[in-house]
Amino acid sequence: MIYHYTAAPGLLGILGGGSLRATNIAFLNDSAEYYLSLERIQSALDRFARAEGGGLGAFLDGMGQRLREATHRIPEVYVVSFSRAADLLSQxxxxxxxxxxxxxxxxxxxxxxxxxxxGALLVPCVYEAEAQDAFADDLVRTVADLWCRASGGSTDGDGAAALxxxxxxxxxxxxxxxxxxxFAEEQEWRLVSLLAPDQADRLEFIARETCVATYLPVPFPKQAVREIWVGPSRHQHLxxxxxxxxxxxxxxxxDTALHRSEVPFRLV
Known part of the structure; x- marks a missing residue:
């Protein structure tokens, strides 16, 4: 089980609409972590370059350029956050x-x-620095191998840029x-989805206090909903x-189970 914590409007939107709202990662409270993660990817690329001894120059240069550009723009990465923990005070x-x-x-x-x-991916977050570096190293090697197979050695033209x-x-x-x-206590899992440049019609918009934000509706099967928890409140029974x-x-x-939070209200 994983749990998506939300307020009352979010609950009604999720259950009534049958979809989750994937938020652009730049609008999350911890959005800075994404850009730090890109730095870890860059470090993995640097280690890969040293191991390759100068090979795959087109791939490494292309990835380096895209990483630099990504630090100065809002990424087209959309996420929904979950926790493995039910009834967690911090959530x-x-x-x-x-x-x-x-x-x-x-x-x-x-x-x-x-x-x-x-086209979304659901996976647990990685918290330990060593595990992140190992994960990034494996990922870079895998992506480099896929790029080599797909490009066939070609480094010119629109096709190479698309790859x-x-x-x-x-x-x-x-x-x-x-x-x-x-943040390891949160035991977070994330649903991650990327938005291609030609998929802007998939976006929805919401007004926040300080800005207009985008989100991506992600439908889910109703049989996936197994529990609903009512958080700390004086009126849980209502x-x-x-x-x-x-x-x-x-x-x-x-048989969807309904639960009341057991966290004492005075602690919230």
Whole structure:
């Protein structure tokens, strides 16, 4: 199970619309971590270059250029955050809006199967620095190998540039999974989706207090929803029957479990 924490409007949107809102990673509270992750990818490319002894110059130059450009623009990387922990105080504090927090519990396997058509990836975040470096090294070697096979040695023309763009997209995809070890308590998993330049019609927009933000709707199968948690509140007993009615009206599994948070309200 993984849990998506949200406030009441988010819960109604998720259950009523049957989709999750993947947020552009630049609009997350910890968006700076993504750019630090790109630095780890660059370090992995540097180690790969030393190991190759000067080979694959076109690939390395192309990736280096794209990494430099990525640090100065909003990435087309969209994520939905989950936690392996149910009823976690830090998550209620971060996403519950005082007495309006809810957590939707998803079955990982059912959710993953449902994401195949959406072109999204669901994986756990990597927290330890050594594990991140090892992961980045493996990723760079894999992407370099794929690039070599696809390019056939050609380094000129639009085709080569498109292959480099695709290779960088794979690196950027996984960079979204690196998190600072100080957040390890969250046991975060992320649904990650990339938006191609010709897919702007997939975007939706939402007004925030200080800006207009973009998000990507990601449909999920209703059978993936297995639990709903009502966060710390004085009125949990009122929310439970309303959520139960919403689940039944929207056609979610009849055995979807409803829980009350056991975190004492005074701690929130």
């Amino acid at each position: 209620w504090r971060g996403y519950g809006e005082v007495e309006s927090g809810y957590a939707v519990g998803f079955d990982i396997r059912a959710l993953t199967e449902g994401l195949r058509q959406a 480099l763009d695709e290779a960088f997209g794979r690196l950027a995809w996984f960079a979204a999974l690196f998190k600072h070890p100080g 929310s439970l029957p309303a959520i139960d009615a919403l689940l039944r009206k929207a056609g979610y599994p009849a």
